[in-house]
Amino acid sequence: MEKRLLLGDEAIALGAIHAGLSGVYAYPGTPSTEITEFIQSNPLALERNIHSRWSTNEKTAMEAALGMSYAGKRALVCMKHVGMNVCADAFVNSAVTGVNGGLVVLAADDPSMHSSQNEQDSRFYGKFAMIPIFEPSNQQEAYDMMSAAFELSESLKLPVLMRVVTRLAHSRAAVEIKEAAAENGLNPDTDRHWVLLPGIARKQYLLLVEKQKDMLKAAEASKYNVLNKITGKKTGIIACGIAYNYVCEAVGPNVPIVKISQYPLPEDKIRELASVCDELIVFEDGQPVVENDIRGLLGANYCVKGRLTGDLPRTGELDPDNVAKALGVAAELSFGTAKNLANRPPQLCNGCGHRDVYTALNKVAAEYPNHRIFGDIGCYTLGALPPFQSLASCVDMGASITMAKGAADAGLFPSIAVIGDSTFTHSGMTGLLDAVNENSNITVVISDNLTTGMTGGQDSAGTNKFEAICLGLGVAPEHVRVVVPLPKNMDEITRIIREEIEYKGVSVIIPRRECMQTLQRHLREKKNK
Amino acid sequence: MKKDIILCGVGGQGILSIATIIGQAATEAGLYLKQAEVHGMSQRGGDVQSNLRLSTEPIYSDLIPKGKVDLIVSMEPMEALRYLPYLAADGVVVTNSKNFVNIPNYPDATAIEAELKALPHAVLLDIEDLAQQTHNPKGANMVLLGKVAAHLGILSADQLRNAVARIFQRKGEAVVESNLKAFDLGLNA
Ligand SMILES: Cc1ncc(C[n+]2csc(CCOP(=O)(O)OP(=O)(O)O)c2C)c(N)n1
Numbered sequence: 001m002e003k004r005l006l007l008g009d010e011a012i013a014l015g016a017i018h019a020g021l022s023g024v025y026a027y028p029g030t031p032s033t034e035i036t037e038f039i040q041s042n043p044l045a046l047e048r049n050i051h052s053r054w055s056t057n058e059k060t061a062m063e064a065a066l067g068m069s070y071a072g073k074r075a076l077v078c079m080k081h082v083g084m085n086v087c088a089d090a091f092v093n094s095a096v097t098g099v100n101g102g103l104v105v106l107a108a109d110d111p112s113m114h115s116s117q118n119e120q121d122s123r124f125y126g127k128f129a130m131i132p133i134f135e136p137s138n139q140q141e142a143y144d145m146m147s148a149a150f151e152l153s154e155s156l157k158l159p160v161l162m163r164v165v166t167r168l169a170h171s172r173a174a175v176e177i178k179e180a181a182a183e184n185g186l187n188p189d190t191d192r193h194w195v196l197l198p199g200i201a202r203k204q205y206l207l208l209v210e211k212q213k214d215m216l217k218a219a220e221a222s223k224y225n226v227l228n229k230i231t232g233k234k235t236g237i238i239a240c241g242i243a244y245n246y247v248c249e250a251v252g253p254n255v256p257i258v259k260i261s262q263y264p265l266p267e268d269k270i271r272e273l274a275s276v277c278d279e280l281i282v283f284e285d286g287q288p289v290v291e292n293d294i295r296g297l298l299g300a301n302y303c304v305k306g307r308l309t310g311d312l313p314r315t316g317e318l319d320p321d322n323v324a325k326a327l328g329v330a331a332e333l334s335f336g337t338a339k340n341l342a343n344r345p346p347q348l349c350n351g352c353g354h355r356d357v358y359t360a361l362n363k364v365a366a367e368y369p370n371h372r373i374f375g376d377i378g379c380y381t382l383g384a385l386p387p388f389q390s391l392a393s394c395v396d397m398g399a400s401i402t403m404a405k406g407a408a409d410a411g412l413f414p415s416i417a418v419i420g421d422s423t424f425t426h427s428g429m430t431g432l433l434d435a436v437n438e439n440s441n442i443t444v445v446i447s448d449n450l451t452t453g454m455t456g457g458q459d460s461a462g463t464n465k466f467e468a469i470c471l472g473l474g475v476a477p478e479h480v481r482v483v484v485p486l487p488k489n490m491d492e493i494t495r496i497i498r499e500e501i502e503y504k505g506v507s508v509i510i511p512r513r514e515c516m517q518t519l520q521r522h523l524r525e526k527k528n529k
Numbered sequence: 530m531k532k533d534i535i536l537c538g539v540g541g542q543g544i545l546s547i548a549t550i551i552g553q554a555a556t557e558a559g560l561y562l563k564q565a566e567v568h569g570m571s572q573r574g575g576d577v578q579s580n581l582r583l584s585t586e587p588i589y590s591d592l593i594p595k596g597k598v599d600l601i602v603s604m605e606p607m608e609a610l611r612y613l614p615y616l617a618a619d620g621v622v623v624t625n626s627k628n629f630v631n632i633p634n635y636p637d638a639t640a641i642e643a644e645l646k647a648l649p650h651a652v653l654l655d656i657e658d659l660a661q662q663t664h665n666p667k668g669a670n671m672v673l674l675g676k677v678a679a680h681l682g683i684l685s686a687d688q689l690r691n692a693v694a695r696i697f698q699r700k701g702e703a704v705v706e707s708n709l710k711a712f713d714l715g716l717n718a
Pocket residue numbers: 027028029030080082083086377378379380397419420421422423424449451452453454455460
């Protein structure tokens with residue numbers, strides 16, 4: 001049996017390829033990015049011509065994958081947790097249409113917000129859409145579950161959600177590899193149930209409700225849900241996904257426990273454990289989803305502990321320390337926190353064009369004491385930190401332009417938006433159209449570094465198209481201004497920013513210079529040729 | 530036998546290459562391994578760390594509990610201090626002694642050095658100075674790895690050395706040689 005050292009993300013990617021994947025559709029986002037990158041460079045995936053090009057956003061990714069499923073082939077959609085919000089419309093409705101070829105949606109959650117703006121738990125989305133959820137506890141399961149998830153998807157004719165967290169996505173371990181299965185052939189669906197007119201949708205929704213008992217049966221029988229029924233102990237343990245490892249690290253596997261890695265919850269196993277213990281404690285990374293459900297399952301008189309009872313922290317990721325503490329086996333520490341220590345926040349790279357953009361913006365903005373600069377998501381969000389401290393907000397991808405518009409509608413002047421090139425095509429274009437249609441008095445800066453920088457320099461969907469997009473959306477040609485963000489051009493850049501702030505309408509300034517990281521990578525590649 | 534290691538430094542200093550090489554050596558030696566990395570935001574001039582666990586027995590948690598780390602390996606002295614609560618009573622710190630100052634409130638360098646030297650088992654080495662001697666400033670992380678070889682226990686210096694050669698093989702003979710030279714400088718320092 002071949003073994004390979006793989007990141008959780010890589011195990012998912014290889015598992016999908018070996019399950020007969022025909023296409024991955026994704027928009028980058030930590031901690032999910034490496035799945036698609038692995039498929040982009042995997043020899044078998046290249047040989048099979050498996051689709052792996054980046055999508056413009058999570059919604060286009062989800063819909064394209066659904067199209068591939070319609071055509072009979074197996075498709076995978078990958079995103080970080082907040083991507084689920086962007087594709088939610090397509091995702092929830094794909095449970096109503098159902099699937100033809102297997103469809104797996106992978107959401108990588110980021111409890112503790114290592115590189116995110118919230119710690120929403122994607123299992124809520126799975127429950128909301130009423131579809132099965134897989135939650136691997138380790139890299140081997142992540143690999144094995146991809147085949148299981150595609151099979152379940154095709155047998156139930158439903159999309160399947162796979163949920164991982166940062167610590168699994170970005171941790172390496174040895175994985176046993178199986179033979180690669182063949183891809184499905186082209187086999188487009190012929191049934192009309194994909195047309196979700198109310199009459200058809202009602203039938204489809206009933207069908208989805210009826211499938212719930214099959215989903216439950218599958219979860220109850222799943223080899224990934226394991227009951228270890230040990231009697232004579234007060235506390236029974238429920239451990240979901242990666243939490244199982246932290247529990248075993250603290251007290252070992254020979255305890256009364258239900259390990260959960262497939263949903264809906266295996267209710268019989270949980271009731272059985274509850275019947276031989278006086279109380280249950282729930283370990284789950286993310287929000288108290290299972291804790292709440294089990295409370296409902298066992299009734300108010302049964303004691304269920306977890307994040308809601310204060311036995312575990314209400315926020316942040318689980319780790320071996322807070323789990324050990326909740327189990328009463330916390331270790332004594334030998335050393336306290338060091339005295340000579342300071343935080344070291346991430347920074348914009350030396351020579352980065354975003355730096356020159358903020359230098360220029362701050363210079364001009366100082367002339368307008370009431371100005372606000374609405375930020376967006378990307379490397380350039382670091383402009384909120386010293387030394388620049390330029391930004392008033394950062395909420396979700398695209399919100400800079402629309403928030404600037406709303407604030408301008410309210411009378412704020414000058415109202416400025418800063419957005420990256422990839423973020424602009426992800427979710428900024430529609431907002432710009434709103435602003436154009438009302439000739440809102442805003443100045444939009446699309447800081448174009450020719451790449452999706454924050455997530456490691458992936459291709460950016462709009463490269464070389466930004467002027468055309470802005471003109472196409474109706475921005476006046478004389479108010480689409482391109483500059484090169486370099487210190488030597490500071491006078492020109494500040495003059496243009498001033499002119500466009502003074503223009504009473506929508507203007508777009510595009511500072512364009514390649515990202516330092518991708519520039520160095522391209523130079524290295526050239527040298528090695 | 531098991532060895533729990535924290536590798537740390539500042540984004541761009543090459544701690545992930547150290548992790549890759551130890552990982553390669555551990556795999557060749559048939560050890561169980563888990564290695565949790567930090568990707569994303571923290572890569573740009575911020576602090577980075579990786580939890581590396583090696584064992585002759587299966588490993589459960591990807592993260593190392595506090596108070597259980599056998600070895601902190603750091604490319605930067607203040608970064609070594611960041612993980613003190615993780616260090617076991619008899620744990621060892623092996624760190625670069627040269628400060629990387631990219632924040633305005635960086636603590637006093639002599640105070641950092643004193644706090645490190647007050648630990649029961651701390652090894653400080655100016656790896657950048659040694660790397661200069663091999664005319665390979667980028668090899669500083671290999672110098673540190675060489676120094677670590679003496680404290681790792683679960684893998685021998687030869688096993689690590691072979692892994693260095695294997696990992697750099699693709700980049701040609703000259704790159705392998707200069708990295709091995711850096712490794713040996715650290716090993717014998
Ligand atoms: C909905 C959503 N998807 C993905 C991400 C992850 N993400 C954060 S910033 C970013 C890319 C930003 O690229 P760009 O706008 O070009 O700015 P740069 O980082 O290059 O400066 C991505 C993909 C996210 N935060 N939200």
